[in-house]
Amino acid sequence: MTDPAVSCSIDLAAPGKQIGHLAFPKITNTAGWASTYVHIGSVARGEGPTVLVLAGNHGDEYEGQVAAMRLLQELQPEQVHGRVIVVPVLSKAASKANTRNWPSGANFNRSFPGRPDGPPNEQLADYLTRVLFPLADVVIDMHSGGRSAWFIPCSHMHVVADPVQRKAMLEGMEAWLSDWHFLYIDVNGTGLLPVEAENQGKIVITTELGGGGRVPAPVHRLAWSGLNNVLRHVGVLEGEVQTRASLGKPPAVILDGRNPDTIVLAPEDGMFEALYEPGDPVSEGDPVGRLWFVDRPDRPPELIRAPMDGVVAVTKAIPVTEQGDCVFVLGVPIDRSALL
Structure with missing residues (x-):
């Protein structure tokens, strides 16, 4: 070696x-x-x-x-x-x-x-x-x-x-x-x-x-x-x-956060606006953020929704967003006994 x-x-x-x-x-x-x-x-x-x-x-x-x-x-x-x-x-x-x-x-x-x-x-x-x-x-x-x-x-x-x-x-x-x-x-x-x-x-x-x-x-x-x-x-x-x-x-x-679906990615380039803070609970379908379009101010923002019930654990800190960037992550509360 x-x-x-x-x-x-x-x-x-x-x-x-x-x-x-x-x-x-x-x-x-x-x-x-x-x-x-x-x-x-x-x-x-x-x-x-x-x-x-x-x-x-x-x-x-x-x-x-x-x-x-x-x-x-x-x-x-x-x-x-x-x-x-x-x-x-x-x-x-x-x-x-x-x-x-x-x-x-x-x-x-x-x-x-x-x-x-x-x-x-x-x-x-x-x-x-x-x-x-x-x-x-x-x-x-x-x-x-x-x-x-x-x-x-x-x-x-x-x-x-x-x-x-x-x-x-x-x-x-x-x-x-x-x-x-x-x-x-x-x-x-x-x-x-x-x-x-x-x-x-x-x-x-x-x-x-x-x-x-x-x-x-x-x-x-x-x-x-x-x-x-x-x-x-x-x-x-x-x-x-x-x-x-x-x-x-x-x-x-x-x-x-072990379900990969908790990690939500931007569908396209834009400017991300977070609607919830980490620690906030959300329900499936809730809009957690909006994606705005710098070159298309005439275009309504794209709503990015929660894929499941959970708690916001992570949110993107930099508004400028590229397609495929993580914009937020959810976590689902779990009892510690499930890990033992």
């Missing part, structure tokens, strides 16, 4: 707090021998689980990146039982450019399992697949809707086949203490980071923390409080584990 193309500047087996970088080859017009740096940190003490905290999988999803950078600043070894490894910004160039994809056009979340002799995104994916995931008991991958979509702030999960893994992931998802949770499926190809970690048997906890090009203060608070409570829940961080009941909150709502 070929060695990974990525090197790590810190000793991931060592105790204490370290912050360094991953490096992989880069050739540019200004440097024939260079490296791309992706920063990594480790905070470790004694026995306990290893938790891998990841953010910036997509560059324009900043909610998790801020929480992960704060975690690296504030977390100290005396608070830890085990090890927390943090990669706060996986797609650094995309993060700086405020784009979903890498400058090459690569979608990092479709790059797994990767390969050491592939392009840079696959080299980094290979390192996660063959080095970081095997070290971890729990993988946290924080997402949002990015610039293009507003996703109801939630933690979410795949419904994996193994019942023990599924139960642990369900409980981890719930430990984020968001008002909503979402069950998702793979769309638009394979190669997702969470799926690779799941296939290795890891407890995978993921989020969709808003989006739309702005991070409201309550979403920053949810990203931070949820991340810390999940770390306490899995036993790597000292402190009392909170529940929604202990906070005086009602049970969260789990939305099932």
